[in-house]
Amino acid sequence: MDRIIIIGTGQGGLQMAASLRQEGFSGEILMLGEEPGLPYQRPPLSKAYMANGDAGALVLKPASFYERAAITLRDGVRVTAIDRATREAICADDTRHVYDHLVIATGARNMRPPIPGLQAPGVHELRTLTDAAAIRAALAATRHAIVVGGGFIGLEFAAMARAAGIAVTVIEAAPRLMSRALSPPMSAHFLKLHRDMGTEVLLDAKAARVLVDGDGHVSGVELADGRQVAGDMALIATGVRPNIELAEAAGLVCQNGILVDGTLATSDPAISALGDVAAFPGPLGQSIRLESVQAAVDHARHIAKRLLKAEIAPYAAVPWFWSDQGKYKLQIAGLLTEADEIIPLAPPDGEPATLLFRHGRLAAVETINAPGIHMAARRLIGCDIQTLRAHDFDLKAAIKAHA
Structure with missing residues (x-):
């Protein structure tokens, strides 16, 4: 494999390029992004950036990073088509870029x-x-x-x-x-x-x-x-909707996103998809699409490992999310889908937390300003309710007891 093209220069696209180098890929990496400028963080746009207006603080990597890592970044370039027969990404300026493998990281747009x-x-x-x-x-x-x-x-x-x-x-x-x-x-x-x-x-x-x-x-x-x-x-x-138009026009299977398998490969094995645009197999047997930085970054790392190694287990990272609303940091570990039992926790000296169970096993945990509980929850997703009840639903204690 000599050349990998990444369509999309958000955080997932950048992580894809960086992870390829970290996994030992020595071929050419080309990133094509419609938005001008260097890849930057989106989550602070509604929070820290509004307060300080410091756009420079949002930039994920300086321009020198791309030079050192031999990553070609072309910003302000719109990909208009994917020719799967010739394995080319075609841009609005009529340039055509041949790929050995293509990664679609086109994200989502506002609805x-x-x-x-x-x-x-x-x-x-x-x-x-x-x-x-x-x-x-x-x-x-x-x-x-x-x-x-x-x-x-x-x-x-x-x-x-x-x-x-x-x-x-x-x-x-x-x-x-x-x-x-x-x-x-x-x-x-x-x-x-x-x-x-x-x-x-x-x-x-x-x-x-x-x-x-x-x-x-x-x-x-x-x-x-x-x-x-x-x-x-x-x-x-x-809300948002996934940017699947390129994939649809290229004949890739799409269903609430670009449908991928457990390795994050699309219906064309020469093309992968990640982040907001990817609909991947969820824990309940149905495809899910997650709109989070964590998912995009984890997807990128998984695809890089799969492309550089012959065998890799299906993607199964525990999803997690966060939202900063004023002085309250909401963190969610796991998925709430089809939860059938909810156990609220009310710490005497802190904000409430919520445990959600599905068929007797921990499916998700919601916390506010409790990073320790959140981190514990990410290790305990799937734990049976009897084990947690034995520890009065103290997640940290349950981890220590079963370490």
Whole structure:
């Protein structure tokens, strides 16, 4: 294998290139990315970057890293097609790049609700550094921000805006916050935390249209029930969708992402996929797609090992996630899917935690400001409930007893 091309220059794409070198690949590595500039971290865009505006702190590796590692990075280049017959990635500038193996790390893009008014000045979305810079510039003149969507990004932004003294209303169509990611008890706890911050949270509230003033600037959001929420900024944070168009056009099997097997190979063995765009076999026998830095980085490392070694076990890393919302660090280990028993923990000197079980085995753990418990949980996913009950559900004690 002489040449590997990576489409996508996010954190997963960079990890793919770095891991190939770490595993001993000596051939050519070409990274093709549509976004200009060096690969950078996205999670801080809604948090630290909003506070300090330091774009340089987001950069994952300096330009010298790519030179030392003999990695060719072409930014600001859009790949328009994949020719599987000739094994070429075709770019918008008509250049064609031959590959021996191709890794698709195209990530996801924001999903915009089908409501009128989204093009009005003052309506923002947050996915890229350019988006974040525009929002940060607008915040100085913002009095009341409306957040459409009560997921991680929307709530991280809401907490940041409240800390800056800006009035915030969160509009969530579901009956609870972060409903795809959290258990009902933890979701209810975060509802209280945000309301205690002074954020107005409207649940079961569906945005119907963006309202504008006489100058065409956003002036609020109207709900499906006719209520109107006034505001001079609107952040649309209603989830993402995977960027699978290249893969679909190339004839790869796609289903809520690019379908990959346990080795993260697509239906074409010469092509792999990772990160937000990859739908891989989950623990319940169904394919899952995880929108997290951890998944992208772990996928990249796994693919690199598979490409450089003949035998490798199927990908089975315990997923974990985090979200910083004000002074509260939410961490999740495992997957909540089909959990059938929830055991809340209430430490006397800290924030609550939640244990979720599936068929009598630990499936996931949610914690707030408890990194030690989170790290223990990542080692205990799959442990039977009887073992944990014997230790009064003290995860650290259970690890020590069975070390």
